[in-house]
Amino acid sequence: MPAFAYQALDQGGKTQRGVMQGDTARAVRATLRERGLNPLDVAPVAEAQSRSLLFGRRGLSGAQLALLTRQLATLLKAGLPVDEALAALGEQNEDSRSRALVANLRARVLEGSSLAAGLAEAPESFPEIYRASVAAGEQSGRLDTVLARLADYSEARDALNQKIWAALIYPLLLSVVAVAVVTGLLVYVVPQIVGVFTQMHQALPWPTRALIALSEFVKAWGLLLLVLIVIAAIGGRLALHTERVRTAWHGLLLRLPLVGRLVRAANTARCTRTLALLTASAVPLLDSLNISAQVMPNLPMRAAVRRAAVKLREGSGFSRSLGESGYFPPVTLRLIASGERAGELERMLDEAANHQQRELDRWMTALTAILGPLVILLVGAMVLFIVLAILLPIFDLNQMVK
Structure with missing residues (x-):
């Protein structure tokens, strides 16, 4: 129905x-x-x-998808058929979008379609890794186990995204406030104070002259400069929609000293976590590699995984094929190699993902600890320069009076 x-x-x-x-x-x-x-x-x-x-509405968020998957896995593990589990989900779900998706899935299941086929009708909510895992779970008869692993994967991925944004939001907000405060001083406060010195027609110290020139530049060209920055940001964002520009930009990120290490750790964690999930769900390794490449935001690393899939099809070893690009950390490659030799690739992939997750957490914590004080020091240096530029002429006047 x-x-x-x-x-x-x-x-x-x-x-x-x-x-x-x-x-x-x-x-x-x-x-x-x-x-x-x-x-x-x-x-x-x-x-x-x-x-x-x-009209601009998107699919389920990471948190919504993880919650929906966890609930469905619990109901299936309790022994409910798929259609009854979906009916129970539809009744208890308060979000209209989730309820509509669940109702559509149940309708397709009652019509005789598989759950994976129903998921394929909403690709904006259920990515390919999700659909491939569910299809493998249905074929192997372990759908509840696969859904539980998918819930773990979705929760870990959502937690990773939140950690990255949480680490970056404080320095970004601090930088915006600092720029606003310094701009306000240059536009409104400095001209009123320094204007007294310019009327005296005496030689001013170079910090004061530099401050006056900077204040006049911001007043005259500040708005135009802001417009140019916004246009450049929009143009850069539009340029990144082209694959060639985005590939060059992602390659540049990989070559930067600290940022490159963070990008490699984040993408490696995504790739290995996805591979561990798919191999545990009985998805063939070649298909798992192609699907895992799609969850990696960095294009050069994504291309490296696809080249590794081609070499693996030709008979080369998995870890050796993956290591030829030079993008993946040596620890991850050694763990994958040991998993290949011992026949425990799934466990070692999961261990590699956990190791990269810990590495990423450690670097993000260090980055947050460095960026916050660094921005504060820069703001303090700018305010100190403004104060000195204002006080030096006053000191000179005191000397003249004496």
Whole structure:
């Protein structure tokens, strides 16, 4: 039975939204009227989802996907069939988007489709790694175990993204506030104080002259400079949409001393974690490599994984093929090599992912500890320069009076 997303007015005039199953849209409208609701819009779930995406709504977030997967894995482990587990999820889920997705999945399962086929209708919410793992779990009869691992993977990936943003947000906010404070001093405070010295027609110290020149430049060209910076940022973002420019930019990031190490650690953690999940879900290694390459944001490292898949198909060793690019840390390559020799590739891939995760956490903690005080020192140096540029003429006046 298909699912329909509806909007209706209740007796109090409030808009009610939800998902209901029915044979046709007319039947759903009739059911809504029986419940005392005035239907405004009734559309199949797939059409409603595409319409919401057209107006800018995206798929499920990482946290929503992890929660949905964890709930479904728990229900399946308790022995519920897939359709009943999806029905229970739809009833207890308060988010309208998640409820619509679950209703559409249940409708496809009741029609005889597999769960993986239903997931393929919402690629913006369920990435390829998710669909491939679910398909392998259905074929092997271990769907609940695969979903539990997918929930762990989604939670770890969401936690990694949050750690990266949490490490960067404080220095960014501090830099923005510092720039705003210094700009305000140069535009409003400095001209009123230094204007007294310029009327005396005497030689001023070079810090004062430099401060006056900087203040006049900011007042005259500051707005234009801000517009140029915004245009350059937008142009750079648009240029990064082209693969050639984005590849060059990502290659530059890999060559930077500290940033390159962070980028390699983050991408290696994503790749190895994904490979561990897919191999544990009985997905072939070649397919796992191609899927793992897609979850890596850095294009040169993604191309290196795809080249490793080609060499692996030709008979080369996995760790050796992966190490030819020089992008992956030696510890990760040694762990993968030992896993190949011992026949425990899945466990060693998971260990490599954990090692890179710890390495990334350590570097992000150090970076946060360095960037915050560094920005404060820079702001202090700028304020000290402004104070000295104002006080030096005053000292000179005192000497002249004496």
